[in-house]
Amino acid sequence: MPPCPRILVVGGGAVGMNVALRLQRRLRPGEAEVTVVDTTGYLTYQPFLPEAAAGSLEPRHVVVPLRRVLRRSRVVTGTVTAIRHADRVAHVELPDGEGFDLSYDVLVCCPGSVARALAIPGLGEVGIGFKTVAEAIYLRNRVLRRLELAASTPDPATRARALTFVFVGGGYAGIEALAELESMARDALRFFPGLDRRDLRWVLVEATDRILPEVSAGLGRSTLEQLRRRGIDVRLGTRLRSAVGGHVVLDDGTELDADTLVWTAGVRAHPLVERSDLPRDERGRIRVAADLAIDGADDAWAAGDSAAVPDLTGPPGATCAPSAQHAVRQAVRLADNLVASLRGEPTVPYRHAYVGSVASLGLYRGAAELYGVRIRGFPAWWLHRTYHLARLPTWNRRLRVIADWTLALLFRREIVSLGEFANPRRDFRLAAELAGTGDGPAARDPQGESPTATT
Template sequence: MPEPRVVIIGGGHVGLTLALRLQRKMKPGEAKVTVIDTQPHMTYQPFLPEAAAGSLEPRHVVVPLREALRNCEVLTAQVSGIDHARQRLTATLGDGKVERFGYDMLVVVPGSISRALPIPGLAEQGVGFKTIGEAIYLRNHVLSRLDIAASTTDERLRRRLLTFVFVGGGYAGIEAMAELESMARYAIRSYPQVSAQEMRWVLVEAMGRIMPEVSPPMSEYTKGRLEERGIEVKLNTTAKSFVDGHVALSDGDEFDADTVVWTAGVKPHPMLEDSDLPRDAKGRVECTARLQVRGTHNVFSAGDCAAVPDLTSSDPDALCSPSAQHAVRQAKVLADNILAMLRGEQLVNYKHKYAGSVAGLGLFQGAAEVHGVKLKGFPAWLLHRGYHLMRMPTASHKARILGDWLMELPFPRQVVALGELHDPRAEFVKAANTRGLPKPNGRVAG
């Protein structure tokens, strides 16, 4: 009898955690596990702000799937459709070939993407903060703005270069802005032509407070710490336009900015739109408390793309929030339920009371609220690092990250912009295109 095939769509935090647990607990010959993702690695997103700020080597916050999942089949491909009625899915492989795969059990965990709004100029001027590429880009971009500002005498251009706008006051936006501002403040000491007071950092949030994941007092504390550093926090404010880098806000404020970072929410992966799985009004896959997709018995989902009932809430319609805390715990329950189904055992419900949140606000600064206990400043920052270090998959990556942090103690941060990373062929193409052109004296170049 052939091995049952378990297909996992998505190699992100949920997919990797799930596959690692299956790989560890599954008996030989019990099932064949296939992981499909467009990227050959998992990015640990809570460490993206530190990677952007230079505290962590970018390679250390990504885990190669093939390295970690040696007992699983890993395919780098884009799933474009799910036909559960026939238990088949369609995927485009790296060479462009379209394949159709059958499965015995399917796990849909593709995660989410940035949720952009139809704001004029956003697509042209903005950048998200969900991938390692975006983190590296922002690091280089911010530092390159300091380089250009230090060499220009145009005051209007200077103000534009040194103005940085972040839209979205959730954890992603707060941590990204705090880390990059901390990095820029450190780096600017090497630019005698520019002062820290010339930089303008603006946080735009549509709600009445930032960080809705924590209590109002902790939200106010975080807002106060940001404002102490000169960061403008604009609440109950939305963006109206970013056309040509001119920022127009709903509170009437208008100014030019060369950096616009969009962290105002996420939405389920668009791959789910071409499937026959049930979804809710927000596009998430509807699940039972056992993490099974409603109306099916052999399809599961979890994480950002799944609407999972929150059994700890008194509200019968409450759903688990899209957080890393829920995602990791759901992945473990999901792995155990898959094993239980393979072995003919009883599946269990996912039930976890939200423990709280931790956030880094730049070097040695943080805010945390865990099981009702509030921590601020250095203790919260230390807890933030310790918690996420424990959650980072694989011992080798834990060691590399710890090594990066220890190297920060005796040595200064590396603050240099490597703009060539965005277009590494630019110089070569320029050189190749100039070959054979006539020189001013009539001779042929090259």
């Protein structure tokens, strides 16, 4: 190992950013240099995405720019497309498409996860995931835009289709996203006198016989009852068969037309792991030892959603669930162990016992479990906000979030849909086309809501 080893952190999310922050604090001057490569250049605090989608939080306040907090690290905004750990080289692609090889001495690999999509006809064409700020913004605009369409169209079929929202997957992300968006839409209905709450159809499709597998069966059941009381059509033990052109077919025989299909049926390790020579388990996650060193690879560490981290508090062979709760704690243990290994000191295994979970189910509604105690309604919602506020990195972001929540007490939620943000060049392209200089149809996406576009 050279006197000042180069540490490369791949991914600046819950694990990557916290590893780099901790290394900044723990490393002595000249002991090592840290480079963080992240596709977006910011950490997304995913537990707040449902509130960002519902308009309770400004989307920019649920992300933390890496350059703002990692003052003593080098930050590269780019995508690592391959890792050859045997040669200690990662290939980085920059936003302009240019690429270069980045050499390192120690690797920390934490690119997180991607949606676990299945080969269902039409899913890729009409579906959208719920893991990024872009997806949260898109869904908020989408739901509001569909209310506007439904309120304006004379055609009952168009109206019914616009007001049908299908979510697939009853884990945390799916339940929170659905509950928050339903709450937002219900609130917005005040401004749509022609629409009634019963006109909106919210459907949750879940393949297993329960929702929220992350919490106890009892809390899952009571949350299910809460959602059903709100008129949400929850289908347990049901799978999506097809969604071609928005015509949704379920395996219980139900067929419905929906303009909005959200896929939140689980995650899998980021595909970058497959494009590396790092050891993987049968589920494609990086194999790590209990101290978070990658099994069978020297000078390499991993944690978070992309790693199979042994859960020392569970039965033999158990691995930690993909959660922010684990990711943040693993980051601290990983950084401390990395520093210890540089100094020739012993490392410590990662161990964290589950203490509970909190979920927001719309304004003033929630579900939580703490040390085995179930909490529902307003106290659970308050707990959710307090817990995640404390976990949100930096005081800058915390204060901005508090300001958002405080303003929301004084003013009601905004109902404006800024869908055209997704296609900002449309009007100018139309103008250029009229002038004879356009190079293609100006309004290819008449709703201005291409799922791939971001704000």
